[in-house]
Amino acid sequence: MMRVIAGTARxxxxxxxxxxxTRPTTDRIKETLFNMIQLKIPEAVVLDLFSGSxxxxxxxxxxxxxxxYFVENNKAAVSCIRDNLSFTKLNNQAVVMECDAxxxxxxxxxxxxxxxxxxxxxxxxxxxxxxxxxxxxQTDILDKDxxxxxxxxxxxxxxxxxxxxxxxxxxxxxKTNKHVYLCLSRAEDTYETSNIPRQF
Numbered sequence: 001m002m003r004v005i006a007g008t009a010r011x012x013x014x015x016x017x018x019x020x021x022t023r024p025t026t027d028r029i030k031e032t033l034f035n036m037i038q039l040k041i042p043e044a045v046v047l048d049l050f051s052g053s054x055x056x057x058x059x060x061x062x063x064x065x066x067x068x069y070f071v072e073n074n075k076a077a078v079s080c081i082r083d084n085l086s087f088t089k090l091n092n093q094a095v096v097m098e099c100d101a102x103x104x105x106x107x108x109x110x111x112x113x114x115x116x117x118x119x120x121x122x123x124x125x126x127x128x129x130x131x132x133x134x135x136x137x138q139t140d141i142l143d144k145d146x147x148x149x150x151x152x153x154x155x156x157x158x159x160x161x162x163x164x165x166x167x168x169x170x171x172x173x174x175k176t177n178k179h180v181y182l183c184l185s186r187a188e189d190t191y192e193t194s195n196i197p198r199q200f
Contacts, residue, residue, distance in 0.1 A: 001013050001014075002014045002016055002024055002027060002053065002055055003027060004055075004058060004059055004062050004088060005027060005030060005031050005034065005059060006034070006059075006062065006063055007059070007061075007062030007063040007064065008062050008090075009058065009061075009062040009088040009089070009090060010062065012087065012088050014053055014054075014055055014058065014084045014087075014088075015053060015080045015083050015084055015087075016052070016053045016055075016080065017052075017053065017074075017077055024052055024053055024055060025055060025056060025121060025151060029174055029177075029179075030055065030056065030059060032172065032179075033056075033149065033172075033179055034059060034060075034063065036170075036172065036179075036181070037117065037147060037149070038063070040116060040117060040147060041060055041063045041064050041065055041117075042063075042064040042065070043064065043066045044060065044064075044065045044066060044116035044117050045065070045066055045067045045068075045069075045113070045114065045115050045116050045117075046060045046061075046065050046067070046068040046069070046115065046116065046117045046118075046119065047068075047069045047071070047108075047115040047117070047118045047119070047141070048060075048068060048069065048070050048071065048119050048120075049071045049101045049104070049118065049119065049120035049121075049122070049132065050071070050072065050101060050120055050121050050122045050123075050128075051070040051071055051072040051077065051081055052072065052077055052080075052081075052121065053077065053080050053081065053084060054070050054072075054080070054081035054084050054085065055084075056119050056121070057069075057070050057094065057119075058084055058085065058088055058090060060117065061088075061090045061093050061094065062088065062090065065093070065117075066093065067093050067094070067095070068090075068093060068094050068095075069094075069095045069096075069097060069104075069108070069115075070094060070095070070096045070097065071097045071099065071100075071101055071104040072096075072097075072098065073098060073099055073100045075098070078096060078098045081096055082096060101120070101122070101128070101132055101135075102131065102132070102135050105132070105135045105136065105139055105141070106135075106139075108139065108141050109138070109139040109140055109141060110140065111141075113141055114140075114141060114142065114143055114146070115141050115142055115146055116145065116146060117146070117147050117148075117149065118136070118141075118142065118146060118147070118149070119148075119149045119150075119151075120132055120148075120149070120150050120151070121150075121151040122150075122152075124152060124153040124156070124177070125153050125155075125156070129150055129152055129156060129158070130160070133148075133161060133164050133166060133182075134164060136148070137164050137165060142184065143184070144183065144184050145183075146183065146184065147169075147181060147182075147183060148166070148181070148182040148183065149179055149180070149181055149182075150179070150180045150182070151177060151178070151179055152177060152178060152180065153177055153178075154173060154174075154176055154177055154178050156178075156180075158180050158182075161182060162185060165184060165185055166183065166184060166185055167182065167183060167184075167185035168180060168181065168182055169181045169182060169183055
């Protein structure tokens, strides 16, 4: 059973959905992740793409994040996110977007919303990492202080991220997967998105 690890909702159990459509981040990996970003969490605005059960965004809210956006297009998973938010009493700080990740990024663009942390856990080995990073380049929802965290298969290649204007800050490998931490590689005032290719 998954639980909230720390914060106001500490130890509360979280629902997950059955089947292979979602792949919950284990509590051990989740704890390692949040230990690495703990200083960025207080008052942060968080975007949780491919949310699944919502465990990452909920953990962030429990630990003091100001607001979290949950993006998920699986109806059963969306229902699970809403139930978990209600149970942890964190729904007033949450926005649930029932759509795919690309659509969500396009809807958020131009709304004046800057995210401090963007987390994504897309299906492995489907090329989503490249597509999302390329789409992020066309938006105004991140700046030089935004941390992007991608959970991916261990073999996923991120060497092309620099071509999109990102740099890898650090990487944490686990048994079968990894977390890659990225940020914009140039200052915001010189960051030009118009000349950046949309694919690696």
